[in-house]
Amino acid sequence: MTTTGIRRANSEPGWLRYLLLTLALGFLFFFLALPLLAVFVEALAAGWPAYRDALSDPEARSAIGLTLLVALCVLPGNILFGIAAAWAIAKFDFRGKSLLITLIDLPFAVSPVVVGLVFLLIFGAQGIFGPWLAAHEIKIVFALPAIIIVTMFITFPFVARELIPLMQAQGKDEEEAAISLGASGWQMFRRVTLPNIKWGLLYGVILANARAMGEFGAVSVVSGHIRGETNTLPLHVEILYNEYNAVGAFAAASVLALLALVTLAAKSIVEWRIRRETQMLATSLTPERP
Amino acid sequence: MWIRFANRFRRLSAALTCAFLALTASAQSNLLNVSYDVARDFYKDYNPLFQKHWKAQTGETIELRQSHAGSSKQVRAVADGLEADVVTMNQASDVDFLAEKGLVARDYAKRFPTNASPYTSTMVFIVRQGNPKALKDWPDVVKPGVQVILPHPKNTGNGRYTYLAAWGYALKQPGGSERTAQDFVSRLLKNAPLFAAGGRDATTTFMQRKIGDVLISFESEAELIAREFGKGEFEVVYPSWSILTEFPVAIVDKVVDKKGTRKQAQAYLDFLWSPAGQENAAQNYLRPRDTALLKKYAQQFPPIRTFTVDDTFGGWARAFPTHFKDGGTFDQIYQLK
Amino acid sequence: MPSTRSHPARVLPGFSLSLGCALVYLSLLVLLPLSGLGFKASHLSFYEFWEMATGERALASYRITFGASLLAALINAVFGLIVAWVLVRYSFPGKRLIDALVDLPFALPTAVAGITLATLYSSNGWIGRYAESFGVKVAFTPLGIVVALTFIGLPFVVRTLQPVIEDIEPEVEEAAASLGASRLQTFVRVVFPGLFPALLTGFTLAFSRSIGEYGSVIFIAGNMPLISEITPLLIISKLEQYDVVGATALAVVMLLISFALLLAVNTLQWWAANRHHGNTRPSTGGKP
Numbered sequence: 001m002t003t004t005g006i007r008r009a010n011s012e013p014g015w016l017r018y019l020l021l022t023l024a025l026g027f028l029f030f031f032l033a034l035p036l037l038a039v040f041v042e043a044l045a046a047g048w049p050a051y052r053d054a055l056s057d058p059e060a061r062s063a064i065g066l067t068l069l070v071a072l073c074v075l076p077g078n079i080l081f082g083i084a085a086a087w088a089i090a091k092f093d094f095r096g097k098s099l100l101i102t103l104i105d106l107p108f109a110v111s112p113v114v115v116g117l118v119f120l121l122i123f124g125a126q127g128i129f130g131p132w133l134a135a136h137e138i139k140i141v142f143a144l145p146a147i148i149i150v151t152m153f154i155t156f157p158f159v160a161r162e163l164i165p166l167m168q169a170q171g172k173d174e175e176e177a178a179i180s181l182g183a184s185g186w187q188m189f190r191r192v193t194l195p196n197i198k199w200g201l202l203y204g205v206i207l208a209n210a211r212a213m214g215e216f217g218a219v220s221v222v223s224g225h226i227r228g229e230t231n232t233l234p235l236h237v238e239i240l241y242n243e244y245n246a247v248g249a250f251a252a253a254s255v256l257a258l259l260a261l262v263t264l265a266a267k268s269i270v271e272w273r274i275r276r277e278t279q280m281l282a283t284s285l286t287p288e289r290p
Numbered sequence: 291m292w293i294r295f296a297n298r299f300r301r302l303s304a305a306l307t308c309a310f311l312a313l314t315a316s317a318q319s320n321l322l323n324v325s326y327d328v329a330r331d332f333y334k335d336y337n338p339l340f341q342k343h344w345k346a347q348t349g350e351t352i353e354l355r356q357s358h359a360g361s362s363k364q365v366r367a368v369a370d371g372l373e374a375d376v377v378t379m380n381q382a383s384d385v386d387f388l389a390e391k392g393l394v395a396r397d398y399a400k401r402f403p404t405n406a407s408p409y410t411s412t413m414v415f416i417v418r419q420g421n422p423k424a425l426k427d428w429p430d431v432v433k434p435g436v437q438v439i440l441p442h443p444k445n446t447g448n449g450r451y452t453y454l455a456a457w458g459y460a461l462k463q464p465g466g467s468e469r470t471a472q473d474f475v476s477r478l479l480k481n482a483p484l485f486a487a488g489g490r491d492a493t494t495t496f497m498q499r500k501i502g503d504v505l506i507s508f509e510s511e512a513e514l515i516a517r518e519f520g521k522g523e524f525e526v527v528y529p530s531w532s533i534l535t536e537f538p539v540a541i542v543d544k545v546v547d548k549k550g551t552r553k554q555a556q557a558y559l560d561f562l563w564s565p566a567g568q569e570n571a572a573q574n575y576l577r578p579r580d581t582a583l584l585k586k587y588a589q590q591f592p593p594i595r596t597f598t599v600d601d602t603f604g605g606w607a608r609a610f611p612t613h614f615k616d617g618g619t620f621d622q623i624y625q626l627k
Numbered sequence: 628m629p630s631t632r633s634h635p636a637r638v639l640p641g642f643s644l645s646l647g648c649a650l651v652y653l654s655l656l657v658l659l660p661l662s663g664l665g666f667k668a669s670h671l672s673f674y675e676f677w678e679m680a681t682g683e684r685a686l687a688s689y690r691i692t693f694g695a696s697l698l699a700a701l702i703n704a705v706f707g708l709i710v711a712w713v714l715v716r717y718s719f720p721g722k723r724l725i726d727a728l729v730d731l732p733f734a735l736p737t738a739v740a741g742i743t744l745a746t747l748y749s750s751n752g753w754i755g756r757y758a759e760s761f762g763v764k765v766a767f768t769p770l771g772i773v774v775a776l777t778f779i780g781l782p783f784v785v786r787t788l789q790p791v792i793e794d795i796e797p798e799v800e801e802a803a804a805s806l807g808a809s810r811l812q813t814f815v816r817v818v819f820p821g822l823f824p825a826l827l828t829g830f831t832l833a834f835s836r837s838i839g840e841y842g843s844v845i846f847i848a849g850n851m852p853l854i855s856e857i858t859p860l861l862i863i864s865k866l867e868q869y870d871v872v873g874a875t876a877l878a879v880v881m882l883l884i885s886f887a888l889l890l891a892v893n894t895l896q897w898w899a900a901n902r903h904h905g906n907t908r909p910s911t912g913g914k915p
Contacts (some may be wrong), residue, residue, distance in 0.1 A: 012810055017717060024713040027706040031778050032728045034753060035743045039735070042743075077652070085649035092642050098894040102886060103653055104663070105893070108832055109885035111839035111859040112737075113877040117871070118660045121667050125371030126391075128663060134371070142372040153656055160649075161832060164788050165825040176638045179877070185640035200790040207786055210733035217737065217842050224372045225357040225364075226322065234736030239358055241742065242327045242490045245512040253739040260734030264727035347767045362867050387869055444852055445860075476690050484767040484849035487741075491846055494742065499749040499766075624852040627681070 010195040036257060042250035054240075054251035062228045063254060066147075070232065071212040074151045078208055082159025083201070089160075090167030091175065103163065104157050115153055117220020119146060144225030147232065150218040155208040162204030162262075163197055172195055198274075202267055210260045297524050309397035318351035321554055324374035326361040328445070328489070329537075332574045333378075338571060344554070352554060361447050367610040368393065368542060369386055375555045378539045381447045381561065382599070385538045385607035398540040404579045405600075407536035408562035414506040414598055415527040416496070416512060423503045427529045428459045432477040439495055439502035441486045443479070444620050448489040452506045453620065454609060455533040458602045462531055470609070476623040497523065508535065509591075513575040534596035537576075561580050661882070667875040669833040679873055680880045688858040689884070691769060695857075696837035699776035704830045707784025708822070714785070729785050732778050737842030744775055745847040767849035772857065775843045778832030787829035791822055827896045831889060840883050 012020070044051055054060060085104060088099060107115070123140040133198050134138060141144050174196065178188040194201075216234040224229045225239065233256055241249035321426070323353075325333060337354045344352050357364065365384040368374045369391045377386055377394070385406075388394040388553035399406045417425050425431055431438055453475060460466050460474035486492035489507060496505035497519045504527075512526050539559050546552040561567050568578040572587045584591060603609035613619045656867050668676065679685065706809050732740065748755040749766040758765050793820060803813040843860035848855040858881055864872035 012436065014470075016810075020713055021717060023706070024710040028710060028725060028728060030754065031781060032731050034727065034747055035735075035740065036731055038743045038747055038753070039739065066561060069867060081652040085653075087641060088646035088649055091639050092646075096645075098890060098897050100649075100653075101893045101897070102890040103657065105831065105835055105889045106882075106886065107657060109835035109838050109889065110661070110882060111841055111862065111878065112865075113859060113863060114664070114839070114874075115660075117866070117874065117878070118664050120370045121663045121871075121875070122660055126369065127856065128666075135783075141370060142367060149656075151661070156652075156656055157832075161828065162787060162790070165787060165828050168824060169791055169794060169821060172639060179640070181636055183790065188640075195667070199793055203786050203790055206730060207782060208735060210730045210782075214734045214736055220359070221363075221367075224367055225359045226876050227356045227358070229355065234738075237736050238738050239327070240331070241738070242488065243330050243358075244490065244511075244518045250739070253735060256734045256736065256739075257731060260730045261727050264730060268723050268727070276725055279673040288609075366866065366869070437754070445864050471806070485851060487845040491742070494746070495749075499746060500751050501749065538913075610868075616865075616870075616873070621684075621852075 014218075022279075032280075039250055039253050039257060042246060043254040045250075046247045049107045050247050051251050054245075054248040055255065056137055057248070060248070060252055062235060063231050063233045063252070066231070067213050067233040067256075067259075070147055070151050071209055073148045075157055075205060075209060077152060078155055078159050079201070079205060081156065082163055082204055083197075085160040086163035086167050086197075089164050090170075091172045099153050104160050107153050107156050111152065112215065112217025113221060115218040119150055119153075119161055119218075119222055128252065141222050142226070142230060144230070146222040147219055147230065148224055151212050151215055153214050154218055155212045158208035158211065159201065159204035162200045162207065166197055191232035199271075202270070206263050206267055209263055213259055298462065307497060314360065315557065315564065319350055319551070319554065321375040321551060321558055322373060323376050323378060323558075324357045324364050324368055324372060325378045326364065326380040326537075327358055328514065329378060329380075331514075332570065332576065336338045336562070336567060336570050338560055339566050343561060343564075343566070344557060347557075347572070350554075352517060354558075356391045359536070362387075373545050373549070374542050374549050376539060376541055376571070377561055380535070380537050380539065381606065382536065383610045384536050385540050386607055388540070388542065393542050393544045394540045395543060399538065401541070402539065402559060403563055405536055406538045406540060407579075408539060408559075408567065409537060409576040409578055411508045411510045411535045411537075411576055412532045413451050413506055413535065413596055414509045414512065414532065415529060416507055416515065416524050417503065417527055419523060419525060421525055421527065424537050425504050425527060428456055428474075428478075428531070431506075432456075432474060432481060434481075436481050436504065437483050438481040439484075439486065439492050439505045440482055441492045444614050445483070446488050448492070448507060449485070451508075451533055451535050453613065454599060454603060455529075455531075457508075457613070458533055458597050459531045461530070461602065472531040472619055472623065475619070479623055486530050493518075509577075510575040527594055528594050531595050531597065533602075575619060664882070666874050667872060670872050675744055676876050679876050684852060684856065685858070685861060685877065685880075686833075687853045688856050688861050689844045689880075691772065691855065692838060692858045692881075693884070695769060695772040695776055696834050698773050699780055699837050700830050700834035702773070702777050703780045703784045703833045704826060707781065707829060708788060708826060711785045711788035711792055715789055729782050732781050737779070737840065738846065740778055741775060741843035741846030744778060744843065746772070748774060748847065766847050767855070769848075769855050771847035771849065772844050772855060775847050776837040776840060779840050779843060780837050783832040783836065784826065784829030787832065788822060789827045791825040795821060824896055827892065831892045831896075835885055835889055838881065838913055 012209055035238045071266055085100075088094075089101060110118075120141060120285065123133060123146060125134060126132050131199060140149075174192050176186055178192045183191065214234055216238065219232055220238070223235055225235060231239070233252055235255075237249045240252065315446050323333060324456075333356055335354070341352055341354065341404070344350060350553045357374070361366075364478055365377065365379065365387050365490050368377060368388060377385060377388065382399070385394060385398055389396045389398060395401060402408075415425060415431065417423070423430070423436060425436065426613065430436065440452045441449040443453040455479045456475050457471045460471035461468075463470070469478065489511060492505060493507065493511070495501050497515060509526070539562065541552065541559065546555045563579065565580070567582075567598050568580040568583050571578045572583055575590065577591050578584055578587075599606055599609055603612075611618065645791075656897070671679070710729070714722065745766050747753050748758065748771060750756065750759045752766070755765055765768070765774055799817055800813055802818045804810075808816065839859060841863065842855070844857055845860060847896060848860075850856055850860060858877060862874045862877050865871075865877065
């Protein structure tokens with residue numbers, strides 16, 4: 001596909017490429033690489049054994065497990081919602097569309113602390129449903145359900161917000177063609193829509209996942225901070241730090257950073273495999289141009 | 291789509307049931323101690339002591355669960371349904387709030403000895419090695435050109451105690467009045483280049499980022515600072531007067547009555563005043579109430595003249611609204627500017 | 628296209644299903660809880676509410692919060708576009724790793740981000756040291772808030788732009804180039820309009836995320852009343868006084884302002900997307 005001629009037409013002059021590259025890398029260096037490096041420097045400040053000890057602590061383990069469980073519970077719902085919302089918004093015209101998009105954005109703008117507070121106002125002992133829940137022995141706040149619910153709220157817009165601009169840019173011609181050729185709705189979705197949006201979807205899932213694992217403010221309000229039970233990894237980090245255990249805190253923080261890198265690595269592998277498949281398909285169909 | 295949704299729902303509910311079971315199965319003999327941030331080291335040592343004591347006395351194995359976070363955040367959680375059997379806080383106003391909500395007895399301070407506070411601490415100055423600015427007492431700290439690091443006086447327990455310590459000092463001076471005290475405190479706040487997010491953040495700002503000439507903090511935290519940053523990095527200065535900080539404990543009646551754990555909760559808190567409990571406090575750099583023990587550890591607890599929130603400010607119930615509520619003296623200082 | 632709106636002959640299936648699902652989920656998870664907020668705030672009389680929402684400290688905090696968020700979102704829009712472009716179009720060693728780094732701000736607990744940034748940008752930190760020698764103080768000033776918010780919002784612009792840039796068909800640029808357009812003209816006239824909706828989305832998201840951010844900002848802001856006090860800090864301050872009603876009142880004000888701003892941006896974007904869609908429609912149709 002990419003021959004030198006096309007490449008020249010499609011790319012910037014050399015000096016501009018270097019300028020852009022420098023700007024991008026410089027920006028990322030100051031805002032991302034240095035903070036990440038600082039986290040690892042702090043985590044390893046007392047040497048590797050201290051780092052390992054900090055992570056093999058049972059409370060740290062339970063926090064890691066809880067964090068993964070929460071992310072796992074949160075993602076499926078948000079993926080379904082994201083696809084449904086993006087489909088309705090990007091492919092159809094209806095009144096109040098901007099309003100709907102704005103409502104989807106809203107969870108971003110609500111301060112995480114307020115998110116936690118909101119759910120306490122509803123499910124807490126002094127909240128609207130509090131007495132009823134207490135009478136029926138149902139535990140929501142200061143237990144797993146509330147942690148999952150607030151994380152859902154926090155990560156709720158990601159998939160939808162990632163898909164909407166992408167689907168809008170793609171238009172609906174391909175789907176319409178599929179339908180007019182007699183495909184069922186499900187066939188159209190699986191064969192046409194899904195392949196088109198898979199990158200956006202993946203980015204959305206990765207973002208939601210990272211945010212779900214890293215969320216601190218809202219979870220902190222509804223978790224109850226019970227050690228070994230309702231402490232997620234970010235809460236664990238904060239508590240260790242406040243207890244003057246910087247190595248433990250930054251070690252736990254580095255795990256969160258690593259978890260994000262692992263999801264990205266998974267994404268890269270999927271991407272690479274798909275690219276290889278399509279390339280093989282392309283080369284078998286069209287002979288390489290000189 | 292619906293099948294996937296149903297599957298997801300089934301998985302979610304399975305996970306939730308597991309969590310439920312985990313929480314209810316162990317409901318027999320366990321206590322949840324909801325506590326403030328830096329109390330972890332104390333209770334990490336104290337809990338095994340009590341478990342051993344309780345086992346020897348009753349033969350019952352008791353499970354002790356801990357929750358730590360900012361003090362007033364913790365009591366809000368208890369009011370909102372966090373099922374704490376006991377609360378162990380660093381400020382009476384926090385327990386007062388629970389008393390107001392009917393979760394804790396109104397006379398909780400009288401249910402245990404020594405104002406229901408098993409140990410105390412005080413606010414001290416932490417200065418750079420060699421004390422280069424020769425800061426000896428409160429007036430040195432409010433001099434122009436001295437930078438003071440303290441946590442947010444309105445939003446954090448540490449900050450409030452620092453604020454009241456300076457206020458109380460000014461009151462105790464000859465000719466001291468509410469007016470001179472407010473003036474004194476506003477000079478102190480003028481010397482603060484920033485308000486740290488919490489006690490720990492103030493320490494990091496002072497020790498690691500090397501900002502400021504003096505950090506005002508709990509005496510007990512000096513030891514934690516030494517552990518993290520090394521002893522040779524700073525000196526502790528005791529001012530002529532400081533505030534006695536109390537750490538009230540209470541049984542959450544509503545919860546223990548429901549769970550049937552009153553006996554255990556009572557014993558758990560009583561044990562704080564036992565020789566073993568008091569010694570544990572001293573080892574964690576908290577001043578024990580036991581005077582003999584205080585003498586034994588005299589080296590680490592030099593004598594200091596202190597006043598309390600009760601005797602100088604009429605208790606937290608009065609001090610809090612006067613100084614830290616919206617429109618209180620802290621806000622007034624910032625409106626005068 | 629206005630014509631599609633006046634003839635709602637829908638070829639594609641699943642409109643009611645998808646919209647229905649989305650609305651149910653949205654109502655249960657977002658609208659219902661947020662209405663609890665309004666309910667709580669309604670315990671205040673309008674006068675009390677107004678008094679609380681327009682006090683000197685509150686007004687100063689809105690200025691700081693919204694100003695710093697806007698600035699941070701603008702920085703992210705410019706650099707995010709460059710980063711996304713570079714990550715999609717260029718190849719260089721370590722690209723995968725750098726791509727992976729972009730999500731870091733989400734994965735790190737905000738408190739860790741705040742502490743780390745404050746350490747890096749304070750006067751003896753790795754970066755602050757050099758900034759100081761140019762006479763710029765970052766940590767514990769309003770500028771520190773902008774730095775923290777830039778960090779927090781960074782992934783939004785990059786990640787919304789990446790799939791869209793990946794989706795640009797080279798043929799469009801080729802056509803423009805073969806018709807004699809310079810690279811700049813191609814970018815401004817052909818590529819940029821296609822990216823604009825996504826860029827605006829990223830900007831909006833980064834902006835709205837910044838408005839509510841608390842955890843990282845308090846560590847680097849300095850928190851001085853009237854100078855570097857953000858609105859979420861005032862909310863916390865109310866909660867520390869056990870004043871839940873006051874806290875919800877401030878939260879409602881923030882929510883209303885954010886909602887109005889987001890609605891304005893989204894309407895603008897929807898309008899821009901529609902216009903753009905009308906212009907470039909033939910090119911998407913011409914795909915083999």
